[in-house]
Amino acid sequence: MAEVQSGVEKQDRKKAPEKAPRRFVVLAILGLGFLAFSALGDNGVLKLFEVMEYRSELLESKNQLVLKNERLEAELYALQHDDSYIEQVARGTLSLVRDGETVYQFKETQR
Numbered sequence: 478m479a480e481v482q483s484g485v486e487k488q489d490r491k492k493a494p495e496k497a498p499r500r501f502v503v504l505a506i507l508g509l510g511f512l513a514f515s516a517l518g519d520n521g522v523l524k525l526f527e528v529m530e531y532r533s534e535l536l537e538s539k540n541q542l543v544l545k546n547e548r549l550e551a552e553l554y555a556l557q558h559d560d561s562y563i564e565q566v567a568r569g570t571l572s573l574v575r576d577g578e579t580v581y582q583f584k585e586t587q588r
Contacts (some may be wrong), residue, residue: 555562
């Protein structure tokens with residue numbers, strides 16, 4: 478009977494090495510499939526990079542808007558509280574002059 482068991486053990490040893498490469502191949506294929514899906518899927522790595530780039534563009538736009546808002550708030554404050562600034566704006570944009578001032582306008586000559 479010992480001879481029969483040794484024959485069975487020899488058969489088991491022969492089958493075991495065949496299963497190991499199959500398992501490795503199956504696991505490798507599943508692993509590669511998972512990597513491909515995680516890289517190229519809807520929520521994959523490529524999408525992550527796109528979202529990160531879009532986020533940085535939005536942050537840059539936000540920073541520009543914050544600076545513009547600060548400039549506008551400063552201008553609003555000056556218009557509400559600074560008479561000399563109001564006069565400067567009125568002279569520059571509306572071409573207003575004080576009483577008694579003379580305005581000289583020169584025509585541009587073509588050369």
